[in-house]
Amino acid sequence: MPCLNEVETLAICIKKAQAFLKKYSISGEVIIADNGSTDGSVKVAEKLGVKVVHAALKGYGAALREGIDHAEGIYVIMGDSDDSYDFSNLMPFIDKLREGHDLVMGNRFKGGIKKAAMPFLHKYVGNPVLSYIGRLFFKVNIGDFHCGLRAFSRKSYEKMNLKTIGMEFASEMVVKASLLKMSISEVPTTLSPDGRSRPPHLRTFRDGWRHLRFLLMFSPKWLFLVPGLVLLTTSLIGSGLIFIGPLKIGNVGFDIHTLIVLSFVFLVGIQFIFFHVFVKTYRVTSGLLPQGNGLYSFYRIFTLEKGICTGFIVLLLGIVLFVFNFMIWEDTGFSELQPTFFVKKILLSTVPIILGIQIIFYSFILSLISVGSK
Structure with a gap:
């Protein structure tokens, strides 16, 4: 008592x-x-x-x-x-x-x-x-x-x-x-x-x-993973539809402004998923959670080197797209571009650049806190 x-x-x-x-x-x-x-x-x-x-x-x-x-x-x-x-x-x-x-x-x-x-x-x-x-x-x-x-x-x-x-x-x-x-x-x-x-x-x-x-x-799945997957799925589906052409539901139209918002939603969803892994890893290494098969399998695949390489590939893709878009702009004599065309092209390059940088830095963090989970 x-x-x-x-x-x-x-x-x-x-x-x-x-x-x-x-x-x-x-x-x-x-x-x-x-x-x-x-x-x-x-x-x-x-x-x-x-x-x-x-x-x-x-x-x-x-x-x-x-x-x-x-x-x-x-x-x-x-x-x-x-x-x-x-x-x-x-x-x-x-x-x-x-x-x-x-x-x-x-x-x-x-x-x-x-x-x-x-x-x-x-x-x-x-x-x-x-x-x-x-x-x-x-x-x-x-x-x-x-x-x-x-x-x-x-x-x-x-x-x-x-x-x-x-x-x-x-x-x-x-x-x-x-x-x-x-x-x-x-x-x-x-x-x-x-x-x-x-x-x-x-x-x-x-x-x-x-x-x-x-x-x-103690349940990072519900705090981070599930919301992250919802944000990620919503942003990918919405962005895909808007890239095809302006989307209209009833009297409401969705175009480049919505696409900008969905790009941020996509990045936030990725952050939520990374934080799910961070929290679960910390709970295991600190002894607050028993080690699960899912986390063990993840760290059998994940290494710092693989994370850095993946991040650099995504980052390089974004840089290549950015340079390509710049060349298109140069061909017009750096004239004013049509907003819809410009926003879509810029988002296609900037989102991978930001994502690649996130993956690289988050890989370092995971490598630091994962000692004892491998």
């Missing part, structure tokens, strides 16, 4: 957990991971004879990691020490672990959320939306992504290699389990109003954003 000034509820939680272990004859221990309490919480825990560990780093995840590191059992159950979770009814979690599941999540929406136990925004907006995003991004069938009551085997936890120290620790656990193809199960659990007289540590918008940011950064 992570603890930061929980003197009002800590004893209740400890006694419920101890009673549960005794009732079902389970060999276990209760660990309080203190995160700098100043209200006497530590003395309460020590008086009740449970193990107390102290997390030097501040944060929900930091406290949990410290407590889990000191756990001696083959299974670990984590839950808040504010008396909102029912520590007297943990057998469904243990049963699922004994069946062989790696991670067992509580589902408060299935088990029941008592009146005033969860703020309106958390219940109807925050948790459902973030859980949906988690399911969409990581293909994990979990209805309550952020339930604080969950269980896992110590062996599975060590494989996850969790890194975060804040509230996003809860999301990282589910994401890592999903990416590592672990068996994840879910059991109903109840949520009661916490027994504290002070406000909770959770901050709706700050911590909600941290969870969303974490999900996005």
Whole structure:
């Protein structure tokens, strides 16, 4: 149980957990991971004879990691020490672990959320939306992504290699389990109003954003790759049609002005795709993501030399086209050119020049950050 000034509820939680272990004859221990309490919480825990560990780093995840590191059992159950979770009814979690599941999540929406136990925004907006995003991004069938009551085997936890120290620790656990193809199960659990007289540590918008940011950064496919491919496809199709001739849809016409915009859209789409590879590579090399087959295959093909050569070829193509266009202009005696003709010719040369330069510099960056991914 992570603890930061929980003197009002800590004893209740400890006694419920101890009673549960005794009732079902389970060999276990209760660990309080203190995160700098100043209200006497530590003395309460020590008086009740449970193990107390102290997390030097501040944060929900930091406290949990410290407590889990000191756990001696083959299974670990984590839950808040504010008396909102029912520590007297943990057998469904243990049963699922004994069946062989790696991670067992509580589902408060299935088990029941008592009146005033969860703020309106958390219940109807925050948790459902973030859980949906988690399911969409990581293909994990979990209805309550952020339930604080969950269980896992110590062996599975060590494989996850969790890194975060804040509230996003809860999301990282589910994401890592999903990416590592672990068996994840879910059991109903109840949520009661916490027994504290002070406000909770959770901050709706700050911590909600941290969870969303974490999900996005752990899924560069949705943050960068998918938008990049959409921009790239749209720009290529649109540009191709306009190059053939002015395009008209209803009363709206599309010509060289649209072509200029689509050229920028094309370059931005390329940048998004490169950033997808950057972020995924960084996550793997920093240990935040397990190495996927797709990234490994990419780096079997990609080398700095190949990237530079490709960039120079594209750059050279752009320069050749630019010189060719200049010669056409010279043949007219540097007279004023027809705008449609001029814009199309210039874009055909400048876009490859910019793209070639991007590929060369991005290849250097990929080479620098890809150490350990090859």
